[in-house]
Amino acid sequence: MIEKKHVDGEQKCEIVVYALSTCGWCRKTKAYLKDTGVAYDYIDVDRLEREDKQTVMKLLKEFHCDGSFPTTIINNQDVVIGYDVDRIKELLEQY
Numbered sequence: 901m902i903e904k905k906h907v908d909g910e911q912k913c914e915i916v917v918y919a920l921s922t923c924g925w926c927r928k929t930k931a932y933l934k935d936t937g938v939a940y941d942y943i944d945v946d947r948l949e950r951e952d953k954q955t956v957m958k959l960l961k962e963f964h965c966d967g968s969f970p971t972t973i974i975n976n977q978d979v980v981i982g983y984d985v986d987r988i989k990e991l992l993e994q995y
Contacts, residue, residue: 902952904941907934913995915940918960918971921947925983926970932985938992945969 904916907930915933919926921944933940945956957967963979965971972980972988975995980987 902943902948902955904943906941907939909934909937909939911939912992913938913975916973917942918956918965918969918973919944920969923969929970929972929983929985929988932988936989936992 915938917926917930917933917940919930919942926944930940930942943956945953948956960967960971963971963973965979965981968981970981970983974980974988974991978991980991
């Protein structure tokens with residue numbers, strides 16, 4: 901099982917950010933979520949072992965992600981690709 905890192909906050913919904921540890925947009929997305937006070941999990945894909953990376957990339961393809969980061973998945977159904985805080989905010993207001 902791939903280990904997710906957790907950031908505490910209000911548990912409005914399930915949020916998972918797939919990121920790269922060296923990506924500025926990924927850091928900005930995580931900072932935005934933290935600043936809004938919601939709980940979320942994240943995985944720095946570039947820090948995974950090869951087999952786990954392949955598993956994550958396969959999962960992201962199922963969500964029609966083209967391999968861009970960050971990819972934020974909300975409640976295992978809504979997908980935000982890239983740094984799009986307006987879209988994240990819009991989705992979070994639904995919960």
